Amino acid sequence: MKSDSVIGCLLGTAVGDALGLPYEGLSPGRARRLLGPPDRYHFIGRCGMVSDDTEHSRMVLEALLSSDSDPDRFETEFARRLKWWLLCLPAGCGLATARACLKLWLGFAPSSSGVFSAGNGPAMRSAVLGTMFEDVNVVLDFVRRSTRITHTDPKALFGAQVVALAAWLNRQQQPFDGQQFLALVERSLPSEAEELLTLLKSAGRSVQLGETTPEFAASQGMSHGVSGYVYQTVPVAIHAWLAHSDCYENAVQAVIDCGGDADTTSAIVGGIVGAGVGPNGIPAALLSSLWEWPYTVDYLTKLASDCATAVDSCQRTSNQSSRRWLMHPGVPLRNIVFLIIVLSHGFRRLLPPWWRWPNRHLRRLSSRFAQSQFTLNKPRRPAENCRDESNAQNRWIEPLTSDPRVKSPPVAGSCRVWFWLAGPGRFA
Numbered sequence: 322m323k324s325d326s327v328i329g330c331l332l333g334t335a336v337g338d339a340l341g342l343p344y345e346g347l348s349p350g351r352a353r354r355l356l357g358p359p360d361r362y363h364f365i366g367r368c369g370m371v372s373d374d375t376e377h378s379r380m381v382l383e384a385l386l387s388s389d390s391d392p393d394r395f396e397t398e399f400a401r402r403l404k405w406w407l408l409c410l411p412a413g414c415g416l417a418t419a420r421a422c423l424k425l426w427l428g429f430a431p432s433s434s435g436v437f438s439a440g441n442g443p444a445m446r447s448a449v450l451g452t453m454f455e456d457v458n459v460v461l462d463f464v465r466r467s468t469r470i471t472h473t474d475p476k477a478l479f480g481a482q483v484v485a486l487a488a489w490l491n492r493q494q495q496p497f498d499g500q501q502f503l504a505l506v507e508r509s510l511p512s513e514a515e516e517l518l519t520l521l522k523s524a525g526r527s528v529q530l531g532e533t534t535p536e537f538a539a540s541q542g543m544s545h546g547v548s549g550y551v552y553q554t555v556p557v558a559i560h561a562w563l564a565h566s567d568c569y570e571n572a573v574q575a576v577i578d579c580g581g582d583a584d585t586t587s588a589i590v591g592g593i594v595g596a597g598v599g600p601n602g603i604p605a606a607l608l609s610s611l612w613e614w615p616y617t618v619d620y621l622t623k624l625a626s627d628c629a630t631a632v633d634s635c636q637r638t639s640n641q642s643s644r645r646w647l648m649h650p651g652v653p654l655r656n657i658v659f660l661i662i663v664l665s666h667g668f669r670r671l672l673p674p675w676w677r678w679p680n681r682h683l684r685r686l687s688s689r690f691a692q693s694q695f696t697l698n699k700p701r702r703p704a705e706n707c708r709d710e711s712n713a714q715n716r717w718i719e720p721l722t723s724d725p726r727v728k729s730p731p732v733a734g735s736c737r738v739w740f741w742l743a744g745p746g747r748f749a
């Protein structure tokens with residue numbers, strides 16, 4: 322059902338964004354020591370808040386709704402929302418997006434306001450577009466229009482289109498075929514996207530070999546974290562999706578485990594996987610502990626549902642759905658609270674070395690305890706909502722059983738008991 326897919330995509334983006342946000346900018350090792358595994362929110366207590374990734378996806382749907390899915394009007398509506406979004410002082414905003422928004426305020430048209438950048442801004446908001454339309458060419462056109470408002474480097478466009486195609490395929494076909502996805506990308510993107518296609522093929526090959534997403538990231542030179550460069554973000558996100566397409570939790574945790582721009586990578590994967598599993602595939606506990614206002618989970622659900630209905634029936638949105646605020650007047654207040662929490666996280670990361678002394682000893686003690694009580698490299702407990710993922714490798718047409726490099730299915734996660742016991746987060 323299309324409505325479920327759009328709702329799942331938007332909520333999946335929001336939950337992934339909130340889960341990954343506290344890990345943003347940290348290397349995998351430091352993230353584990355500081356926060357522990359990403360199996361719950363670590364932003365404010367056990368609650369999560371979203372950042373620009375979700376806000377942009379929400380604004381894309383709002384622009385679609387108020388433009389009646391007319392491409393030209395969509396561009397204008399989305400640009401208007403971006404301008405007001407910047408004025409509300411968002412705590413997280415990419416440099417290219419900020420510069421493009423300033424150009425919009427200076428009077429540039431949406432078609433010429435973009436700046437030359439290969440950041441992942443357009444990719445983080447394109448999954449929802451992949452769930453909205455049946456025709457791939459329409460999806461690609463809307464992604465192109467959404468991208469050029471802020472980014473003009475073709476790499477940013479190709480990355481955004483790949484994310485949209487993944488969400489489109491995940492909605493259209495379950496179970497999907499990884500080779501079919503690569504063929505779809507190859508058909509849809511121009512020859513200039515050859516470098517990205519090669520990276521995607523590497524990701525597919527890595528899934529076949531049973532490598533985990535952090536192992537794939539490390540093999541591509543991202544052992545200290547995934548950057549905001551779209552040719553790093555998108556292949557890693559696609560790897561996590563291909564390896565864990567049935568399981569929302571494992572998919573977003575796999576990509577957060579890679580470190581770096583964790584909120585964006587997790588939001589992208591969350592959106593793609595959410596398009597396939599729908600809202601019921603996203604853990605209810607994570608949805609209920611999303612601490613957001615004024616754009617609550619209920620608001621996002623209704624927005625996605627209204628948008629799916631409007632596009633399906635091609636109805637003009639003269640009803641209440643089109644009467645939304647360009648930006649809710651409570652957003653600046655919400656952003657100030659958000660900024661204070663973000664700054665507190667920043668200060669927490671800068672704490673002086675004195676607190677590492679007791680932590681070091683506690684870690685040693687708890688490590689001994691963990692080794693005596695638990696088996697290291699114990700497989701992660703399967704998530705409640707997940708089906709068996711051991712078939713991930715079987716989704717590929719080409720058999721690899723004769724390849725000597727083929728390993729057993731990935732052992733997701735390792736015993737993190739001592740991280741949990743001794744992580745600095747326990748004492749913050």
Ligand SMILES: [Mg+2]
Nearest residue numbers: 372373374584
């Ligand atoms: Mg963000």
